[in-house]
Amino acid sequence: MSDQTKVLIVDDEVGFTEMLKLNLESVGYKVGIENDSENAIMTARRFNPDLILLDIIMPKKEGPDVFAELREHTDFRNTPIIFLTATVTHEEVDTQEGFIGGRQFIAKPSSLDEILYVIEKNIKLQQSLIQNGKDFI
Template identity: 40%
Template sequence: MAKKILIADDEQNIVISLEFLMKREGYEVLIANDGEEAVQRIRAEVPDLVLLDVMMPKKSGFEVCQEVKSNPDLQSVRILMLTAKGRDTEVAKGLALGADAYMTKPFSTKELVERVRSMLAEH
């Protein structure tokens, strides 16, 4: 069964590129355009992995991350955070909130695919 991946980002063009990449790898792709939508879809679909943008309207990526990780039903959900703000503090904050991995934009598509693959293989 194909793994489910949720792409949460408010930048349409980035969503398009991620969607294309993930589908090419054979994953099932879900899309959310803001933080609230992301939380809803994670609850409803329980994806295997979330590509989570930090700067999103309504709810930031950090908040989404915190909510997911504090929910015991969603323990299986991996989170890969993506941020355009490359500060160390942001990386540390994301990891502290329970994100499983962290990548800064712009990312290398090869690295991203590798990282997603390895994260999903851990199970």
């Protein structure tokens, strides 16, 4: 993981995003935060993240809607987007090997080690696919 790797956290829980930001920065990530889902696209365009952590349930606009809008932009077609949710259990995520409905999930709360594992795995996969001329989607 490079200290240039940028992670955008889109989640309406301010305390959660601030704590996760501090933890990710402590291991070398550059982290951006957006707590208002309606501003997520604008923030993503400005921050240009390598990976996005996206809460599912937020006021105004829910995560799947933000996900669909992000995928419409060519800038984010190959950006790993990982859903964060408290609506599924760790057991559900584990039995599906981290995927539900074909999308990567992290159950909240999760340990920093679990979050780092998923981030690093997705960044490596993204880099490998790009090197081989394939899309991340």
